[in-house]
Amino acid sequence: MASSATTSQQGSRFGQAIVNGVAASGRMLRNELALALRTTAGKIGLPLVIFHLILATVGPLLAPYSATDFQRDEDNRVLQLQSPNTTYWLGTDNAGRDVLSRVMSGASSIIAVSVAGAGLGIFLGTVVGMSSGYKGGRTDEIVMRVMDGLMSFPSLLLALLVLSTLGANHENIIATIGVVFMPRVARVLRSVTLSLKTLEFVQSARLRGEPALYIIFREILPNAIPVLAVEASVRLSYAILLASSLGFLGLGVQPPSPDWGLMISESRNFLVDAPWIGLAPAAGVASLVVGVNLLTDGLRQARGLPVGGDHD
Amino acid sequence: MARFLMVRTGLIVVTLFVVSLAIFAVTEILPGDAAVMSLRQGATEENLKARRAELGLDRSPVVRYAEWMGGVVRGDLGESLIRKTPITEVIGGRIGNSLILAVFTFAVSVPSAILAGIWAGVKRDSWGDHTMSVGSLVAISLPEFVTGILLMVIFSTTLHWLPSSSFIFPGTNPLTSPSILVLPVLTLTGVLFAYVMRMTRANVIEVMETHYVRTAILKGLPMRRVLLRHVVPNAMLPTISIIAMNLGWMLGGLIIVENVFSYPGLGRLLLESIDSRDVPLLQALSLLIAVTYAVSNLAADLCYGVLNPRIRLA
Numbered sequence: 001m002a003s004s005a006t007t008s009q010q011g012s013r014f015g016q017a018i019v020n021g022v023a024a025s026g027r028m029l030r031n032e033l034a035l036a037l038r039t040t041a042g043k044i045g046l047p048l049v050i051f052h053l054i055l056a057t058v059g060p061l062l063a064p065y066s067a068t069d070f071q072r073d074e075d076n077r078v079l080q081l082q083s084p085n086t087t088y089w090l091g092t093d094n095a096g097r098d099v100l101s102r103v104m105s106g107a108s109s110i111i112a113v114s115v116a117g118a119g120l121g122i123f124l125g126t127v128v129g130m131s132s133g134y135k136g137g138r139t140d141e142i143v144m145r146v147m148d149g150l151m152s153f154p155s156l157l158l159a160l161l162v163l164s165t166l167g168a169n170h171e172n173i174i175a176t177i178g179v180v181f182m183p184r185v186a187r188v189l190r191s192v193t194l195s196l197k198t199l200e201f202v203q204s205a206r207l208r209g210e211p212a213l214y215i216i217f218r219e220i221l222p223n224a225i226p227v228l229a230v231e232a233s234v235r236l237s238y239a240i241l242l243a244s245s246l247g248f249l250g251l252g253v254q255p256p257s258p259d260w261g262l263m264i265s266e267s268r269n270f271l272v273d274a275p276w277i278g279l280a281p282a283a284g285v286a287s288l289v290v291g292v293n294l295l296t297d298g299l300r301q302a303r304g305l306p307v308g309g310d311h312d
Numbered sequence: 313m314a315r316f317l318m319v320r321t322g323l324i325v326v327t328l329f330v331v332s333l334a335i336f337a338v339t340e341i342l343p344g345d346a347a348v349m350s351l352r353q354g355a356t357e358e359n360l361k362a363r364r365a366e367l368g369l370d371r372s373p374v375v376r377y378a379e380w381m382g383g384v385v386r387g388d389l390g391e392s393l394i395r396k397t398p399i400t401e402v403i404g405g406r407i408g409n410s411l412i413l414a415v416f417t418f419a420v421s422v423p424s425a426i427l428a429g430i431w432a433g434v435k436r437d438s439w440g441d442h443t444m445s446v447g448s449l450v451a452i453s454l455p456e457f458v459t460g461i462l463l464m465v466i467f468s469t470t471l472h473w474l475p476s477s478s479f480i481f482p483g484t485n486p487l488t489s490p491s492i493l494v495l496p497v498l499t500l501t502g503v504l505f506a507y508v509m510r511m512t513r514a515n516v517i518e519v520m521e522t523h524y525v526r527t528a529i530l531k532g533l534p535m536r537r538v539l540l541r542h543v544v545p546n547a548m549l550p551t552i553s554i555i556a557m558n559l560g561w562m563l564g565g566l567i568i569v570e571n572v573f574s575y576p577g578l579g580r581l582l583l584e585s586i587d588s589r590d591v592p593l594l595q596a597l598s599l600l601i602a603v604t605y606a607v608s609n610l611a612a613d614l615c616y617g618v619l620n621p622r623i624r625l626a
Contacts, residue, residue, distance in 0.1 A: 145323075152327045153334070154605045156564040157582075157598060161338045164586045241455050245568055248457045249583060264461055268572075271461070271476065272469045279465065282458045289453040297449070 014214060021217035028225035035302035042298025048291030055104060056111035063101035064089075067258045070096040084276055091276045094269075103280045106258035110247070110285070113170060114239035117177025121239075122232050124178060125185020130216055130224070132186065133193030144190065147183035155180040155238075159246055168251045177239050188231050192224045226303050233296040237289050244285050260285050316617050324606050331606070332384075335598045336377050339591050380595070389596040394588045399596045403578065409486055410570070410577035414562050416497045421505040422555060428505075429512025429551075430544060436517055444509065451506035456565050460499045460572035467495060477574045486575075496573050500565050504558060511554045515547040522546075553616040559608035563601050 036042035065071060071079045071092055082092040090099040132143040159176045166172050196202060197220065205215050246252045247261025260281040267278030369376075383390060389399035432441040451459075468476035474494050486493055519525060520543060528538045570579035578597060585593040 148323070149327050149330055152331060152606050152609065153602060154560060154563050156567055157601050157605075160567075160582070160586065161335070161594075161598060165338050237453070244455050245457065248455070248568065249571060261455075261457070264457060268461070268464075268476075271465055275465050275469065278461050282461055286450075286454050286458055289455070290450055293449055293453045 014211070017214045018217045021219075021221055024218070024222040025225050028222050029229060032226055032229045032299055032302065036295060036298035039298040039301040041294045041301060045291050045294025045296075045298050048287060049295055052107060052111060052288045052291060056108040059104035059107045063098075063104040065098040065101040067102045067105035068097065071098055072096070083274070090280045091274065093263075093267075093274070093277045099277055099280050102258040102263060103260070103284050106260045106263065106281060107284060107288075109170075109253050109257060110240065110243055110260055111288070113173050113243045113253075114177070114236060117174045117243065118181065118232065118235040118239035120174060120178030121181025121235055122185055122228070124182040125187075126189050126228065128182065129186035129189030130193045130220060133190035134197060134212060134216055134220070136194075140190070144187070147186050150179075150183040151187075155242060156245065159242060160249070160251060163246065163251045168246070168254065170253070173243060173246065173252065177242060180242070181235050181239070185231055185235065188227065189224065192227045193220055196220050196223055226299075230296060230299045230303075230305065233292060233299055237292040237296065240285065240289050240292065317614065320610055320613055320617075324610050328603060328606055331602045332381060332599055333377070335595055335602070336373075336380065339595050339598075340373060384596075384599065390592045392590055392593045394590045394593075399593055402581070402593065403596065403600065406576060406578050406581050409575065410566055410579065412486055413493065413496055413500070413566060413570070413575065413577060416493060417500040417504060417562070418555075420497060421501040422508055425505040425508035426512050426548075426551065429509040430516055430539070430547070432509065433513040433516025433520065433547070434539065434543070436520070441513075445513075448506035448510050451502045452510070454502070456499055456503060456568040457572050459502050460495070460569060463495050463498055464572075492573075492575070496569050496575050499569050499572070500562070503565065504562075507558065507561075508551065508554060512547065512551050515550050516543060519543050519546045549616075549619050552619065553612045556608055556612035556615055559611070560605045563605055 033042075033046065037046055060067070065088075071082075071088065073079055079088070079092050080094055080096045082088055082096075084091040088098050088100065090103065093099055093102070128143065128147070132140045158180055159173075162176050163172055202215060202219050205219050210218075243252065244261040247259040248265045250262065250265065252261050253259040263281040264278050264285075267274075267281075270277055380390070387400065389403070391397065392399050392402050395402055428444060432444045435441050454462075464476045467474045475492055476495070477492075525538060525542050528542050529535075533541075566577060567579035567582060569575070570577045571583055574580065578600070582594070582597045582601075584590070585597060
């Protein structure tokens with residue numbers, strides 16, 4: 001009787017610790033964003049990212065016309081390649097579809113794919129990197145060699161191979177981005193964990209006899225948030241670049257759904273007569289990535305980390 | 313150092329073995345095998361069977377992998393399904409074009425980016441530094457195909473200065489019509505310049521804040537000498553490995569840029585092989601890209617190891 005009560009008590013105390021740890025991490029993340037907002041880069045970047053997130057959520061609802069319907073005039077002729085005018089603010093494309101509506105609807109698909117893909121990569125990478133770094137020794141050595149192996153494939157080539165084999169749909173693109181990013185995130189989180197685990201507060205938790213999961217969630221995770229936030233922002237920008245490049249190469253969302261990369265690719269044949277077809281989605285993807293990169297710089301500056309940036 | 317080199321090279325061999333297995337496995341599960349693809353419609357079961365036997369597809373994957381690898385080691389990559397010519401010839405006709413693009417991009421962007429980075433780092437927070445920081449941030453934010461389209465709109469469809477597509481007759485050298493090289497090189501340069509410039513700037517700033525540089529300034533050394541003797545050599549250290557790392561990035565950039573401008577290089581060939589389901593060609597190209605990537609990463613590691621002995625212990 002007594003022993004089972006203790007176990008359940010310990011169990012709930014442990015659950016509580018994880019909840020507390022996640023809550024503390026959330027507060028740290030808010031703190032990081034608040035700090036980033038004090039930098040010039042963050043002041044421009046964060047609102048730009050939020051604008052795109054809102055556009056992605058309500059864009060398809062706000063869009064003036066359907067993204068896939070052909071626009072027709074009174075005589076039922078299809079309005080192809082209309083220049084921007086008061087009815088169609090960004091003109092129409094070669095099939096007579098409203099470019100503004102397509103750009104607005106396209107935002108949700110690229111942002112959903114990139115956020116989910118980067119999120120998956122961050123999640124897997126954090127789990128692998130933290131546990132490997134915390135465990136240390138042989139396990140760590142082996143895990144990191146496997147991660148190195150995964151990284152020895154250029155990300156675009158891996159994505160092309162996998163998607164051309166399994167077929168390009170949302171789930172496959174997200175899974176591919178997640179797997180491609182996992183080792184890169186793991187490497188960063190491992191090194192943070194290695195440096196955190198030597199600090200006094202982690203050592204004393206160990207001496208108190210806290211279990212590894214408690215220490216990882218309650219002590220290490222909240223303190224890794226500054227680095228994790230930067231890494232998440234970096235990954236998001238690479239996810240957008242990768243996803244839109246795949247769309248451009250024809251391995252993204254399948255037509256007729258609007259995809260920024262594919263729209264740009266198809267616009268090449270009409271650049272002379274109708275440059276707006278390509279320029280509108282180009283402006284969309286450019287402002288999105290600029291926003292995310294500014295946010296990354298803001299997060300870095302807030303913590304005095306060097307603003308350099310490395311390749312994927 | 314010798315040990316470091318041996319361990320790294322050994323790891324590369326293991327990695328490449330795994331990578332080749334992965335490429336083989338992935339292309340193996342492509343829907344519709346090479347026999348179906350090469351015969352297209354109207355193939356009877358009989359025909360398919362005969363064709364499979366002819367291509368050796370009726371044997372076990374293990375045997376075929378061993379054969380493929382055996383061929384690769386001897387320099388025989390097999391035959392392209394669509395072109396019906398040896399893959400080494402197909403790749404040989406294109407690899408030079410990609411190399412030309414890569415070499416020009418590096419030659420244009422790296423020296424200028426290093427100079428710009430040093431200047432921006434030394435003149436930190438000046439008007440020029442801010443302009444370059446914003447410019448380089450925009451440049452790394454744009455996907456290569458967006459930069460490419462923008463340059464196309466500006467320089468070919470509006471100003472009519474340069475051709476928008478890089479068509480050349482097969483077998484001719486892009487150097488004979490250099491105007492087709494300008495836009496692809498410019499597109500790749502945008503990103504590469506921005507990266508190297510940002511890294512150099514960050515390193516210069518870091519070094520400028522060290523005690524030894526402060527001492528050098530305070531003891532009255534002329535600024536020129538402080539920069540050349542103390543700042544630049546130390547700031548170059550990470551930049552050199554960044555350049556080697558960028559060789560790997562270049563592979564991805566080439567795939568995209570060659571497809572933007574229909575430039576007849578390996579990146580274009582890769583997409584062609586995917587579209588036409590030319591499995592042997594796809595395998596060979598993937599392996600070639602993976603090897604180049606692995607070797608450039610090794611070069612980055614080695615540069616770093618030579619320049620920074622502390623890293624060798626890790």
